[in-house]
Amino acid sequence: MVEYDVIVAGAGVSGATAAAMAGKLGKKVLLIDRNSEMEPGKKTVWGWVCGDAVAKSHITYVQKNLGNTFSSEALGLAVDGVVALSPDLGYKLPFDGEGYSLERPLFGKALFDEAIKNGAEFKGKFSVEGPIIEDNKVRGVFGKNEKGEEEKIRGKVTIDALGIASLLRRKLPENPYIDKEIDYEDLELTGRFIYKTEDSFDDPKYYDKKNALIHLNQQMAPGGYGWVFPKTEGRVNVGLGVQHKSLELRNKKFGANDNLKSLIEKYVKWNPLFKNYKLDNTSRNGEGYWSVSVRRQMEGMVYPGYIGVGDSMASANPLSAGGIGPALIGGILAGRAASKAVESGDTSLEGLWDYNLDYVKQYGKSMAGMEVFRIFLQSMNNQDIDYGMKSFITYEEAVEITYGRIPELSLTKKVSKLVRGVGALRTFKDLVWTTQKMKELNAIYADYPRSPKEFPEFKKKVVSIINEAKSRMPSSPV
Numbered sequence: 150m151v152e153y154d155v156i157v158a159g160a161g162v163s164g165a166t167a168a169a170m171a172g173k174l175g176k177k178v179l180l181i182d183r184n185s186e187m188e189p190g191k192k193t194v195w196g197w198v199c200g201d202a203v204a205k206s207h208i209t210y211v212q213k214n215l216g217n218t219f220s221s222e223a224l225g226l227a228v229d230g231v232v233a234l235s236p237d238l239g240y241k242l243p244f245d246g247e248g249y250s251l252e253r254p255l256f257g258k259a260l261f262d263e264a265i266k267n268g269a270e271f272k273g274k275f276s277v278e279g280p281i282i283e284d285n286k287v288r289g290v291f292g293k294n295e296k297g298e299e300e301k302i303r304g305k306v307t308i309d310a311l312g313i314a315s316l317l318r319r320k321l322p323e324n325p326y327i328d329k330e331i332d333y334e335d336l337e338l339t340g341r342f343i344y345k346t347e348d349s350f351d352d353p354k355y356y357d358k359k360n361a362l363i364h365l366n367q368q369m370a371p372g373g374y375g376w377v378f379p380k381t382e383g384r385v386n387v388g389l390g391v392q393h394k395s396l397e398l399r400n401k402k403f404g405a406n407d408n409l410k411s412l413i414e415k416y417v418k419w420n421p422l423f424k425n426y427k428l429d430n431t432s433r434n435g436e437g438y439w440s441v442s443v444r445r446q447m448e449g450m451v452y453p454g455y456i457g458v459g460d461s462m463a464s465a466n467p468l469s470a471g472g473i474g475p476a477l478i479g480g481i482l483a484g485r486a487a488s489k490a491v492e493s494g495d496t497s498l499e500g501l502w503d504y505n506l507d508y509v510k511q512y513g514k515s516m517a518g519m520e521v522f523r524i525f526l527q528s529m530n531n532q533d534i535d536y537g538m539k540s541f542i543t544y545e546e547a548v549e550i551t552y553g554r555i556p557e558l559s560l561t562k563k564v565s566k567l568v569r570g571v572g573a574l575r576t577f578k579d580l581v582w583t584t585q586k587m588k589e590l591n592a593i594y595a596d597y598p599r600s601p602k603e604f605p606e607f608k609k610k611v612v613s614i615i616n617e618a619k620s621r622m623p624s625s626p627v
């Protein structure tokens with residue numbers, strides 16, 4: 150039976166990137182997906198469900214490491230940044246810097262083509278059902294091929310890039326490194342449409358041709374946000390994410406029966422941009438629903454013979470839910486780590502461990518802190534968010550937070566502004582507590598365990614702070 154050096158399960162953003170990297174490093178790579186080669190990166194029957202926004206720096210990182218270039222068609226519209234608006238639309242804060250509003254099917258195809266160009270073999274229409282485990286080590290994958298026959302494929306290292314519902318992650322043997330399930334409270338249920346709208350519309354509170362807009366509003370999008378991201382040719386990517394628990398609380402309070410679909414419909418009706426619009430269903434990618442995780446990435450992302458990457462490891466940014474950047478960065482690092490392990494002949498936990506350190510250093514170090522900030526945001530109602538955005542955080546401090554750095558809140562100056570009652574005082578105290586915990590978590594991650602031996606102590610500290618945040622600041626959208 151053939152044994153590959155590296156099996157990459159999942160040909161989405163993270164998998165195609167990992168396969169391209171391992172291929173570039175001369176490894177015998179098999180890239181697997183349930184889609185055919187005509188539709189690489191399609192997440193589900195609903196298409197390439199995504200907001201399509203990615204930071205320019207993440208694209209540059211890939212190009213630097215793979216030596217490729219992306220066509221302007223695949224990159225789509227260049228934007229100045231992502232801007233979050235307060236519920237009353239009176240205040241704006243930056244979320245992220247320059248970036249692109251991608252054409253996701255073309256972008257996925259470009260990464261896929263790069264993997265094939267670098268020598269990866271592709272096996273399409275193959276449904277992965279789980280890992281082959283022998284002697285507590287992953288030795289490949291099993292699943293059903295195009296003809297519906299059960300098939301086993303063996304590899305020295307298996308990279309799990311199957312996305313959020315990964316059957317590889319969920320079928321790993323019990324282990325302390327990787328959680329099998331993602332807590333429901335840490336998921337955003339999301340839906341999005343691509344619409345063609347009137348290009349002449351001009352009101353940057355609702356639509357901005359130069360920026361991706363995020364609308365924070367705990368009644369319209371409980372525990373999440375709505376978004377309107379500009380695209381080329383007068384199209385927009387509009388969508389909404391909610392936390393299930395916040396939606397329940399909000400429905401209960403108002404005696405409402407809204408679900409994700411009805412909330413998106415209301416959001417579109419609310420936005421005056423959508424007076425005349427029609428669905429752009431190119432590549433059958435116009436309407437879709439899926440989930441994104443908003444927790445820190447898995448504390449550990451390797452197991453003997455196994456590396457996890459992208460959404461399978463919950464790597465999306467907990468604050469913005471942006472997962473393309475971490476999937477791209479993770480893909481480069483996973484492809485490299487797998488290749489190194491194959492070369493050294495050490496695919497054990499210890500042999501793969503440096504991938505954790507590399508990922509934490511390159512991207513993951515501030516994500517646990519960001520998760521605490523997300524929990525803080527979900528604990529506030531619209532009035533608290535309006536007041537907090539206006540009074541407690543300056544533009545510069547917001548920039549610091551979205552880059553995972555912790556601003557020194559100029560406390561005395563801020564406290565003097567606290568004139569508006571109990572809610573504001575609670576919010577302020579929680580903000581101070583939150584920034585303190587972000588600092589602690591960043592320090593814990595700066596000292597990420599050098600070997601699996603020190604891992605349990607590290608994980609204990611991280612989980613304890615996250616649990617403390619959840620119990621101190623429960624979801625409370627209304």
Ligand SMILES: Cc1cc2nc3c(=O)[nH]c(=O)nc-3n(C[C@H](O)[C@H](O)[C@H](O)COP(=O)(O)OP(=O)(O)OC[C@H]3O[C@@H](n4cnc5c(N)ncnc54)[C@H](O)[C@@H]3O)c2cc1C
Nearest residue numbers: 159161162163183199200201202277312459460471472473
């Ligand atoms: C509505 C929505 C909006 C979003 N907006 C943004 C945004 O604006 N910016 C951003 O950065 N991120 C956004 N994200 C997150 C981003 O889309 C993901 O983080 C990113 O796609 C992760 O890439 P991935 O390759 O890890 O996983 P995926 O893109 O999910 O790819 C997984 C691949 O594995 C394949 N696969 C899955 N299971 C099997 C199986 N059993 N057998 C064979 N193949 C399988 C799938 O077909 C797919 O090709 C959004 C997510 C959603 C849901």
